[in-house]
Amino acid sequence: MTSPGAAAGGGGGEAAHVAFEGVSKSYDGTNLVVKDFNLEVGKGEFVTLLGPSGSGKTTILMMLAGFQAPTSGRIRIEGESVEDLAPRSRGIGMVFQNYALFPHMTVGQNLSFPLEVRGIDGEERHERVERALKLVRLEGMENRRPGQLSGGQQQRVAIARALVFEPSLVLMDEPLGALDRSLREEMQYEIRRIHRELAVTVVYVTHDQQEAMVMSDRIAVLKDGEVEQIAPPEVLYEEPERAFVARFIGENNRLHGRVATVEGGLCEVETGRTRIRALRVVDCEPGDRVTLSIRPERVSVNPEPGVFGNQVGATVQDLAFLGDHLRVHMEACGRSDFIAKIPNIVGHGGILVGDTVRVGWTVTDCRVLDYETRTNREAEHDETT
């Protein structure tokens, strides 16, 4: 988001640190688990691969690390194609999903290992191990074994081990997946801090959209091995280009309907008995089925007439006070799961359950996206975690 590398993201003048060029992967020769993946990661950038489980995130990371070979396409590091480079020669620090700390070695020995195999020893090795431990705030833990550490501490050791030999590129595969909520949030900021301090390039994998939002300069949203959108977090949230992205990142109201008229960058969509004017994000013709996406916090309840380009009637079904906002569940446009969030500063004007209200939103807050239903149970499940 704010790191200096962010501007370099997406290529530009100088060569990208990592480049995927039309990479596809199949394990069994028929099903592609990664399809035509293209991504450039700038030096010092923090890029996250985000997607539900099974979407091919680990596979992409393993291809970059060298443990899997692409079925087609090319991967470049610093501009050089790496297909003939063994994992150990790629100089990539890797944090594995379950840490993969060597259980028979102490923390100190785990950290020394990558230095030892590089022929670094004596005082310098000792110093580097100390420095890495300090970086992850685990000073004085050299002589513990991984089994004697808490999950969070093991996580820190794994990160320290991936950094101790000073790679310029670090890969992390759901490194926080095994931690509980509060520890996970703490570690997210820790990893961000480390990333800033060392200015390394990070390719990070997670299925947790919030985690991705907190940490990343850019996020690549994946679904079934295909990229849905690659963009910085705020762009993904504000300007999703695919219905899947709109629903996977943050909360949204989804309406299905048919395009009635198209006029330049806008169009009118017929849903239920109402027509809604919306931003034409995807190419569409009158008659096409589409998904409309509206963020709940952009929906106003009982607005002044004439302020918003869209106004429809709704029935309040439930109210929940969540401190910073009031959550209003409504039936609107033929859907019973329509939600509006009213910020605490606005005041909610005495809405009660059962009231009939009007809701409105601006035309540009309502995006016309590809037609997508939630047939994918797994995706739905992942969204909730």
Next chain:
Amino acid sequence: MSRSARARRLSRSSPSGGPGSARALADRERLRAVVLVVPLLLFIGITFLAPLGMMLLRSVHDPVVADALPETLAVLGEWDGEGLPPEAAYEALARELTRAREERTLGQVAGRVNRVESGMRSLFTRSARGLQGVTEGPWREVMVELDEAWGQPAVWNAVRATGQRFTARHYLNAVDMQRLPDGSVTRQPEERRIYLALLWRTLWVSGVITLLCLILGYPIAHLIAHSPPRRANLFLLLVLVPFWTSLLVRTTAWIVLLQTQGVLNDIMVAIGLVGDDGRLTMIYNMTGTIVAMTHVLLPFMVLPLYSVMRAIPPRYMDAAASLGATPVQAFRRVYWPQTLPGVGAGSLLVFILAIGYYITPALVGGSSGQLISNMVAYHMQTSLNWGLAGALGGIMLAGVFVLYVLYDRLVGIERLSLS
């Protein structure tokens, strides 16, 4: 009273007293559990512990001579061991020999003494026969007349030595030592040293077999542990086949393969590796023993290794590679150390089984491929020197126990992983 206070009081009152109380219930359950395992305990006691104990007892306890010649031994107890024993000893021995002959225990007694001093069996039987009908002394003259051996102190020393009920003789024997008449312990004369060399040979061969099993078994176990389940099962089956094949079938197969006119030799002759008159002897010698025992014991190495390796996620090797290790470094520093409990368990198991292995060396070992247990069997079945057999068995038992303790100290017995 608050609810929690009542609950506390209830729980405090329940463990004590009353036939329906929790403790009485637990006692009854425990009793039932004990009763259920009694048959097993009896079985183990009768078929395993009792014979073991009896063999060990026999190795130090031998009352035959003491029971047959009590008076003679009493007199000899006073004797200083030099010169000839007093007339009373001759008199007592003459009487007791005659009685032993009548009670038909003479053969046993003579056999015992004969183990200490050869030639005694015939001396005893001849003398007892000669003493028939002799009623008058002086007994020394009579007996020396019958056989002049009775005029030698060594003979009397042998009688006195075998007369001890508890004796270290068998253990001394088993390590090629002996106790001289003056009580000092020395090595057996050169030509009578057998067992120590055999013990060393057994340990050495068991070590070689263990090493071979490790070298052959480690890659197989690795292959099985990291194959997809279906293929792993197939490999496991192949490894286990020797387990399920009759011992005789297996041994016969080895004979067919390895004998001088066997398959292997035929092939080597056919491809010109050896001449027809240069056929190798690979069976009925130590080679046969080692080859066949390695085959038989391989599963005992593979299974513990397999179970340990299966628990090592392949991720560790990936991690090592990503940290810059070559495959050799990754194996040596990451994989091998984690398999050590399996290596230890497998080696311990194979080594212990090899030390005590009997049937395979007996069938394919010839005369040079015999191990210590074959000697135990010989003393059990042929020479009937059960005391010595017991002593050899006791030494093996102690050796295994030492190994076990050593393993516990080095690796920790709770890490012993037998699949």
